Amino acid sequence: MDVTRTAVERIFRDEHGRVVAALARRFGDLDVAEDATSEALLVALEKWPVDGVPPNPGAWLTTTAGNKAIDRIRRERQRDVKHQAALMISDDTPHEATGLVEDDRLRLVFTCCHPALAPEARVALTLRLLGGLTVAEIAAAFLVPETTMAQRITRAKAKIKGAHIPFRVPAAADLAERLAGVLAVVYLVFNEGYLSSSADAEPLREELTDEAIRLGRILRTLLPDEPEVAGLLALMLLTDARRTTRVAGGELVPLPEQDRGGWDRALIGEGHALVRECLARNRPGQYQLLAAVNAVHTDALTVADTDWSQIVTLYTHLGSIAPSPFVELNRAVAVAELDGPEVALALVDRLPLTSYHAFHVTRADLLRRLGRSAEAREAYDAALAATENSAERAYLTRRRDQLSGP
Template sequence: MSATDAGEAVARAHREEWARVVAALARRFGDLDIAEEAAAEAFATAVERWPVDGVPPGPGAWLTTTAHRKAIDRVRRENRRGDKQEEAQLLYDDEPPAPPGAVEDERLRLIFTCCHPALAMETRVALTLRMVGGLTVSEIARAFLVQETAMGRRITRAKAKIKTARIPYRVPSAQDLPARVSGVLAVLYLVFNEGYLATGPGTGPVRHELTAEAIRLTRLVRALLPDDGEAAGLLALMLLVEARRDARVSPGGELVTLDEQDRGAWDTALIAEGHRLVRERLAAGAAPGRYQILAAINAVHTSARDVRDTDWWQVVALYDQLVRLDPSPVVALNRAIAVAELDGPEVALAAVDRLDDRLAGYHAYHATRADLLRRLGDGPRSRAAYDRAIELAGNTAEIAHLTRRRDRLGQDPPPQGG
């Protein structure tokens, strides 16, 4: 087997098997450092061995077995096996197996361990993105808009706290679930977003394995909490976004924006399921949370057979609800994009410019300004904004889209009206 083929096989196995390997080791040894490092050593061994020996028939099983041996070797090398076994006994889930039909998944256990309330919310999200999503520290840092070194320290401290506090590796009991689910949903949403708009080096513009895994785990959380509105809302949101996947990137690898997508390529089954979930939450009559409102916004978009049929008034009204729940600058930016369709780009640009001090390092802020300035016919300022957006963007398809838009400035007449 060529080194290239073997390298691609290792990369594919990392995408598909990382979470399983880490979760299996965490359950066995009760130590996230051992789990992560032994998994990394197993993949490094695969890089060396697979070009020589060929890819094994079961890459996941091979990696898990190799990682398990690496973990045992590490414990022996440290000459503290008794201490490690004591820690493992304290952290290991000793509950009897779940009865048939109960939700049981190693990766879900790992998520709940990483999302323990003893950890700060941002730390829970970052740790789970690393341990379950398999994202690199640099990818996670970009998602949080912080420096890579700061994110690395945050993850290291989180793993140490789990060990020190002897946080158990298990899905919490029924009475503890509601208090724990918000952190888990936040994690799954960010995992999905990294797959939907991938930023990691060497990845494609979309990481299907991450979006699929986020949806799968969100279904499990909803099965655990069938009456939780936000679990249903997040699942609906993911389904409605995932339904547009095949229309989002052109054959040439360029991002296709919502207004330009071939709506005939959308997955109607996913849209129908997402709409059903949104209707169920509306019928429940409870005040919607953040994910339910985002799902409703996407339901409006996916209800329109043509972009010209979009009910922008309803979209803005939903964003008004969301701003009251989440007055973040990113939500305000997205609201301004919808306002541009109702009140025109000049009104929207004024709202966007007020966010400059908080979103100066966010590529979507500059991309939005660039588009609004383009629509207003301000070519020089639009070009400068496109340049900054391209500099900050990490997704290859998005960079291609922004570059084309920038290079066509002055060639196309600005659009009329909103």
């Protein structure tokens, strides 16, 4: 069987979070879990191209990584502890009670989102361990240099070890203080699947969007009265409903050009029901408002039917409770449909987002609509330099090359 290195790495990305979660629960040490999982990849890269991919690659990786972890424990612990570690291979003692969260991967998210860690470190560490994202991909999501992100993750793991933070889910009364970090992690995993930041991955990484939605459904069951949980699940469902129409012929298809007949109406119906539930609770939060924006888009039968005034209002409200330049960028896109591209461009140009590819994409589109082709071409070049997604690059290149005149 011909198995390329790329194929092995793709399978490993899909299984990474599951393997780390299983080992972290088993050994109670995130460093051991991640290092052993990485060692299992090296073994897979050596064996699979020769022997072929095993029938159950996830189980193979878990077993191999578990053996590597035990080897490491044997080397590092004293004789009596080594003996206990060796017995773990065949130990029939039932697992300790999992508490409120039975899903291994979601338990890992709650564990990493400990309040002793800085908020950005919680999210970055969990994305690395659970989502299997590379340091470069996480850095791109946070708009920081790769070295900066690597330092954050290293410090977070050192903090967990130094402070003896246990690998367990908090009690029910403490869940709320970690919920914001958990929701942020799930949403960032979804976003990386929705539009991959890596040149080595598929443009859309369905394994990540599917996993994020799975975790969102579990959170919804765990915390049915939290409107932001319902809002995040609605947001992901309404966005994922457009998945099959987002890439065509190797190119990204922007929302206005998508075939709305190809959208998944079942997911849209489920998402709209959740949005209505959130509205009835009247405790608005950022995920609920973003879900409401997507509800407006998916409620419109055509682009011309879109209620842009309502979208501007929703983004204005979002900016008041969770201000950020990203919110203002999206609001400007809606303003362009109401007040024209010149008004929107003035809003965009004052935003501190010059390292963000969507900032340059938005500027390129607005400048194009204003007939300022030379400036639009420069904006397209800046957008291309800021993204490695192959489908997005194909779309931007075609749009840039279609420009004519000065």
